[in-house]
Structures are given as C-alpha cells and as structure tokens.
Amino acid sequence: MENSASLQESSLAPSNGTLGNSSLSPSIVTDHMCASALPHVQYSHNPAFISQSSRDLASLPPLGASFSQSTASLIHTQGNKDVSWSLDRLQMFLDLPENTPAPNQLVESSTGVLASEDHNKKTNWQEWADDLINVVDPDWSKILDNTNVLNPRVEVPKPSGDISKQQPQFHQNQLVPHGEFSSHAYPSSTAPPTKPRMRWTPELHEAFLEAVNQLGGSERATPKGILKLMNVEGLTIYHVKSHLQKYRTARYMPETSEGTSEKRITSIEEMKSIDLKTSIGITEALRLQVEVQKQLHEQLEIQRNLQLRIEEQGRYLQMMFEKQKKVEDEKGGVPSSASDDLLAPLPGSKHPPCNNGKSDSEALEQDHSRTGIGPGNAGTNEDKSSSGVSTKQKMLETESTVHDESGFSVSKRARTEK
Amino acid sequence: MKFGKRLKQQIEESLPAWRDKFLSYKELKKLVRQISSAESCVEYGKADAEAEFVHLLNNEIDKFNVFFMEQEEDFIIRHKELQQRIKRVIETWGPNGTKPSEAEYKDEMAKIRKDIVNFHGEMVLLVNYSNINYTGLAKILKKYDKRTGGLLRLPFIQKVLQQPFFITDLVSKLVKECENTIDEVFPVEQEDEEEIVKEQREAITIAGKGIFRNTVAALLSMQEIRRGSSTYGHFSLPPMDLPDSDLIHSFQLNSPIPIV
Numbered sequence: 001m002e003n004s005a006s007l008q009e010s011s012l013a014p015s016n017g018t019l020g021n022s023s024l025s026p027s028i029v030t031d032h033m034c035a036s037a038l039p040h041v042q043y044s045h046n047p048a049f050i051s052q053s054s055r056d057l058a059s060l061p062p063l064g065a066s067f068s069q070s071t072a073s074l075i076h077t078q079g080n081k082d083v084s085w086s087l088d089r090l091q092m093f094l095d096l097p098e099n100t101p102a103p104n105q106l107v108e109s110s111t112g113v114l115a116s117e118d119h120n121k122k123t124n125w126q127e128w129a130d131d132l133i134n135v136v137d138p139d140w141s142k143i144l145d146n147t148n149v150l151n152p153r154v155e156v157p158k159p160s161g162d163i164s165k166q167q168p169q170f171h172q173n174q175l176v177p178h179g180e181f182s183s184h185a186y187p188s189s190t191a192p193p194t195k196p197r198m199r200w201t202p203e204l205h206e207a208f209l210e211a212v213n214q215l216g217g218s219e220r221a222t223p224k225g226i227l228k229l230m231n232v233e234g235l236t237i238y239h240v241k242s243h244l245q246k247y248r249t250a251r252y253m254p255e256t257s258e259g260t261s262e263k264r265i266t267s268i269e270e271m272k273s274i275d276l277k278t279s280i281g282i283t284e285a286l287r288l289q290v291e292v293q294k295q296l297h298e299q300l301e302i303q304r305n306l307q308l309r310i311e312e313q314g315r316y317l318q319m320m321f322e323k324q325k326k327v328e329d330e331k332g333g334v335p336s337s338a339s340d341d342l343l344a345p346l347p348g349s350k351h352p353p354c355n356n357g358k359s360d361s362e363a364l365e366q367d368h369s370r371t372g373i374g375p376g377n378a379g380t381n382e383d384k385s386s387s388g389v390s391t392k393q394k395m396l397e398t399e400s401t402v403h404d405e406s407g408f409s410v411s412k413r414a415r416t417e418k
Numbered sequence: 419m420k421f422g423k424r425l426k427q428q429i430e431e432s433l434p435a436w437r438d439k440f441l442s443y444k445e446l447k448k449l450v451r452q453i454s455s456a457e458s459c460v461e462y463g464k465a466d467a468e469a470e471f472v473h474l475l476n477n478e479i480d481k482f483n484v485f486f487m488e489q490e491e492d493f494i495i496r497h498k499e500l501q502q503r504i505k506r507v508i509e510t511w512g513p514n515g516t517k518p519s520e521a522e523y524k525d526e527m528a529k530i531r532k533d534i535v536n537f538h539g540e541m542v543l544l545v546n547y548s549n550i551n552y553t554g555l556a557k558i559l560k561k562y563d564k565r566t567g568g569l570l571r572l573p574f575i576q577k578v579l580q581q582p583f584f585i586t587d588l589v590s591k592l593v594k595e596c597e598n599t600i601d602e603v604f605p606v607e608q609e610d611e612e613e614i615v616k617e618q619r620e621a622i623t624i625a626g627k628g629i630f631r632n633t634v635a636a637l638l639s640m641q642e643i644r645r646g647s648s649t650y651g652h653f654s655l656p657p658m659d660l661p662d663s664d665l666i667h668s669f670q671l672n673s674p675i676p677i678v
Contacts, residue, residue, distance in 0.1 A: 200491045297542045
C-alpha cells in the first residue's frame with residue numbers, strides 16, 4: 001500500500017532522531033502507522049522500547065549487548081569518519097527498495113517465476129520514487145539531482161555475448177534500492193552528498209579496470225578520471241572511490257595477507273603442516289576442503305530454491321483465500337468446502353502427499369501465470385479469476401485428503417517417515 | 419531454541435569480522451515474547467508494537483544488505499585478481515613461460531591453490547550467511563504471527579525475498595567459476611584416492627578455527643535444522659539430503675558443542 005503521506009514526515013527530516021516509521025516502506029507499514037506519527041516512543045514500563053533518540057538513530061532498544069552492538073557497530077566503526085558515516089545514513093535512506101535489474105541479468109535462477117511480480121513492483125516503486133522526489137526539500141533535491149539516485153530504471157542490456165569489454169558505456173550498475181528497509185534517522189549535521197548503495201557486478205568491474213588501465217594503473221588513476229571514463233549512469237565518485245580503495249588493497253596485499261584472512265590462513269597452515277608430516281600432501285587436503293565447500297554450496301542452493309517455492313506457494317494460496325472470500329461474499333455466503341482445502345503440498349518435496357501434489361502444483365503454477373500474481377492484479381482479474389477459482393475448487397477438493405483440522409497433516413506424515 | 423543454538427554455533431565458528439553481522443535472533447525472540455505478554459497492556463497498543471518490531475527487523479535487514487554487498491564487491495575484485503595472478507604465474511614460471519622455473523612454478527602454484535580454495539570457501543560462507551539470516555527471519559516472523567495472531571509474516575517475507583542480501587546469484591556464479599579455475603589449477607587426481615581421503619580426515623580434524631571448520635559447521639547445522647520439529651508445517655523445509663554425511667560428521671571431533 002502506497003502512502004506518500006507517511007513518507008513525507010519520514011526520514012526527510014535529517015535533524016530529528018525519531019524512530020519507528022521514519023522511513024518504513026509503504027507496503028509494510030500498517031494502516032495505523034500511517035495515520036500517526038510516533039515522535040518519541042516512551043514506554044516506561046518496558047525498557048526494551050525506549051528510544052534512544054539522543055543517539056540520533058532510529059530506536060535502538062538495549063535488548064542485549066550483541067543486538068545493539070550489531071546495529072550500532074555500523075555506526076560506531078564509522079563514527080570517526082563523520083562524513084562517510086553521514087553518507088552511509090543517507091545512502092540507506094535514498095536507496096530504493098527495488099533491485100529488479102539484478103535478477104534479470106544475473107544467473108538465470110528461479111526469479112523467472114517472480115518476474116511478473118517484479119514487474120508490478122517496478123511500477124509501484126517508480127511511483128513511490130516519483131512521490132519522493134516531489135516531496136523532497138529544496139536542499140535535498142539539489143543533492144539528489146547530482147546523482148540521479150532516484151532513477152532506478154537502469155538500462156540493463158541482455159547479459160550475453162553482446163557485452164563488449166571495450167565499451168565504456170555500461171549501464172549495468174545496479175542502484176540497489178532498499179530504502180524500504182532503511183529506517184535510520186539522519187545526522188543533524190550538514191546534508192552530505194548522496195551515496196546510494198551500489199551493487200557491483202563483474203561487468204562493471206571490468207569497465208572500472210579498463211578505465212584504470214587507461215589512466216596508467218591503480219596508483220595513478222584518480223576517482224574523478226575513472227568516473228569520467230567509465231561514464232556509467234548513476235555511478236558516483238564515492239562509489240568509485242571506495243571501489244578503488246578496495247582494488248588497491250586487493251592488489252598490493254594478495255590473498256594471503258588480507259586482514260581477515262590472516263587468522264584463518266594460519267590455522268589452515270598449521271593443519272597443512274601436520275599434513276606434510278603425515279605425508280598426505282597439501283593438495284589432497286585442499287581437495288577435500290573444496291569438496292566439503294562444494295557440498296555446502298549445493299545444499300544452500302537447494303535450500304534457497306525450496307524457500308523461494310514455499311513462499312511462492314504461500315503467496316499464491318493467500319491469494320486464493322482472498323479470492324475465495326470474495327466469491328463467497330458475492331454468492332451471499334454459500335458454504336465453500338474448498339476454502340478448507342487450500343493447503344496444497346509442496347511440489348517436489350519428499351512427503352507422500354505430494355504424489356497427487358505434483359500434478360496439482362503444476363496446474364497451480366499454470367493458473368499462477370494465468371491469473372497473475374500480486375495484490376495489484378487481484379482486482380483487475382476478477383472475472384478471470386472467479387472462473388479460475390471454481391475449477392480450483394474442484395481440483396483442490398481432490399486434495400482434501402491432504403488437509404486435516406490442524407492443517408499439519410503434512411507434518412504428521414513427515415514425522416512418521418522418520 | 420534449536421535454531422538459536424545452531425545459529426550461535428555458526429557465529430562462533432565464523433570468521434571474526436563476520437560475527438556481529440548475523441541476525442540477532444535471540445533478542446528478537448525475546449522481543450516477540452515481550453510483545454505478546456505486553457499485549458494486554460492498553461498503553462502499549464498492538465500496532466505500536468508491530469511498528470517497533472518491523473522497524474527492528476528492517477534494521478537487521480539493512481545490516482545484512484550492507485555487509486553482503488560489501489563482501490560481494492570484494493569478491494568480485496579478488497576473483498578477478500586471482501585469475502590475473504594465475505595467468506601471470508603460468509606465463510612467467512610455467513613450462514612455456516618467459517622464465518620457466520619448476521621450483522618457483524610449483525611454489526607459486528601451491529600458494530595459488532591454497533588461496534583459491536580459501537577464497538572459494540569464503541564465498542560459499544557468504545551464501546550461507548545469507549541463507550541462515552533469511553531462515554532466522556522467517557522463523558522470527560512465524561513466531562510473531564503465532565504469538566500475536568498477526569499477519570505479518572507473509573507480506574514481510576515477500577519483501578525479504580527481494581532484498582539484495584537474499585539474491586545470491588552473483589556470488590553463486592563466482593563460486594562456480596572458481597570451481598572451474600580450481601579444476602584447472604589442481605593436478606589430475608590420483609588413483610589411490612580412498613586411502614588418501616581417510617588420512618586427510620584425521621589430519622583435518624586437528625584444525626583450529628577456520629573456513630573449513632565453519633563450512634562443516636554450516637553443513638551440519640543445515641542438516642539439523644531441517645530434521646523436523648514440533649512445529650513442522652506447511653512452510654517448513656523438508657529434511658536435507660546430505661551425501662557424505664558421515665564423513666562430514668567425522669570432521670568435528672574437536673567441537674565443544676557437538677553437532678550431533
């Protein structure tokens with residue numbers, strides 16, 4: 001749900017240390033929140049919610065050392081570098097929540113299915129961004145003009161062989177918008193230039209290297225020169241600067257002597273020296289290490305895909321529920337048994353119920369694309385969906401065996417499996 | 419508390435610089451409990467509590483995003499540098515190089531192998547970082563909904579799925595490329611693999627903290643977390659299929675908290 005009203009009072013006021021809905025995304029914000037501003041939340045009986053506005057941060061309740069430490073660490077570590085700290089705060093605010101170019105151009109993944117939702121999101125966030133620009137203070141707009149930050153519509157060329165390395169004109173920078181989740185208040189100090197979080201890609205890095213080499217190497221090249229040569233829309237000098245710094249570090253301190261790697265390297269070296277004594281060979285030990293690492297990676301990919309599909313199904317079912325409700329209301333409360341049968345099992349999971357689940361889930365997925373996903377579509381597809389829903393009802397009724405009162409028949413069977 | 423314990427374990431095993439970047443699972447859980455018990459207090463309205471909660475979650479997500487993208491950027495740079503370094507070594511000291519020297523070549527290659535394997539490991543651990551934080555968030559949201567009867571989980575998790583830290587495609591791609599490079603850089607495998615593997619197992623269990631240890635912990639944690647629980651339900655992951663499970667279990671002899 002869009003709500004530019006709440007955005008207006010949100011984190012555009014750099015000087016206040018308000019918490020809460022300082023910059024919460026419209027889509028997550030509840031109605032209540034939109035209506036009221038919560039300048040200082042004081043819950044005397046509950047220390048967990050006392051805002052620390054004096055810290056100029058959105059609430060950091062002292063829930064526990066590590067908790068506040070972790071959220072504060074970002075602040076503290078940069079506390080000494082005031083400018084960059086301020087930049088970070090700002091950058092989080094000005095990031096936009098959508099990162100749509102990324103899935104499209106990175107590895108072909110399960111985002112294919114999410115593509116349609118992404119598209120919806122694109123338009124939503126574009127509107128939000130536009131609102132934001134209009135609402136912005138004169139000071140801010142000057143700064144924003146500078147960097148084209150609020151222009152998430154970056155041209156993304158198709159990722160294949162078309163990308164010539166010679167071309168300085170890369171549009172593959174991804175202004176990673178996550179303003180939706182940035183909920184920090186801003187420092188009361190001067191308005192620093194924006195530095196939205198940039199998500200680098202290998203292609204962008206190539207362009208960077210090209211520029212650096214043309215300018216005579218990492219020592220001689222200047223951020224300004226690099227920026228100019230790269231000529232990438234949305235890229236700022238701050239991005240280039242920090243990237244250059246990282247590059248220099250990586251170059252002149254090769255893998256083995258990098259800060260974080262030192263500790264782990266020594267321990268692995270100990271390990272390897274013991275290896276040598278037992279004449280196994282470092283190579284073999286390394287091989288084994290790679291094997292384990294590969295396995296972890298594989299498992300992570302599998303797990304991630306599963307998680308995506310779970311949520312996708314959940315979302316779909318939710319939509320079905322809502323449509324079901326509408327149908328019921330329209331029909332004047334005709335009881336519908338299908339509303340109980342919406343717990344389709346996971347496709348491809350190991351549970352026995354998925355035997356009939358597989359074909360059903362395929363049909364579900366077809367319907368998925370037919371009716372379109374996303375709350376925005378629910379309204380427009382009303383006609384299509386009501387007929388879709390009735391066929392759904394019949395299909396889902398066959399799955400009534402899957403469902404029981406508690407809704408956890410799946411789990412019960414899973415348990416007996418073990 | 420199983421996930422909490424697992425998470426804590428992984429954090430302990432993780433690289434020092436990463437330790438404060440993980441989800442503050444325990445604290446958030448406490449918060450959820452507080453919210454549900456404070457619900458009766460009229461002073462502290464439910465919507466306010468939810469707003470507060472969402473705000474904190476957003477902070478966490480910010481933290482993940484920032485950290486993840488920093489690491490990702492680093493990986494991109496290092497990946498490229500490694501490749502160039504390999505090229506240089508081969509061209510300089512390799513058999514057909516400008517100044518071929520077997521000793522130097524071997525030396526440099528050994529270093530490269532070690533570095534590339536560790537690099538590979540670090541990248542995989544970042545993917546793991548992403549995943550475990552996601553899992554934690556999903557769990558917390560589930561708890562929240564359960565305790566407060568709210569409907570926060572579903573929409574919120576949809577947003578999380580689109581966050582940069584969850585979109586690990588690029589890092590995964592780098593991992594795969596790294597694996598290809600590893601294949602190129604390592605000599606062809608020998609035939610007496612089995613013996614060697616057994617001896618390696620013993621050697622590696624002597625390891626201290628490190629990427630390898632972290633990787634093992636991560637794998638086993640995953641397996642454990644997915645073993646099913648009392649709240650196993652529609653949104654839960656099925657049990658994990660981990661080949662070489664026994665081998666991996668044998669790697670953690672020195673763990674103070676046995677991952678049984």
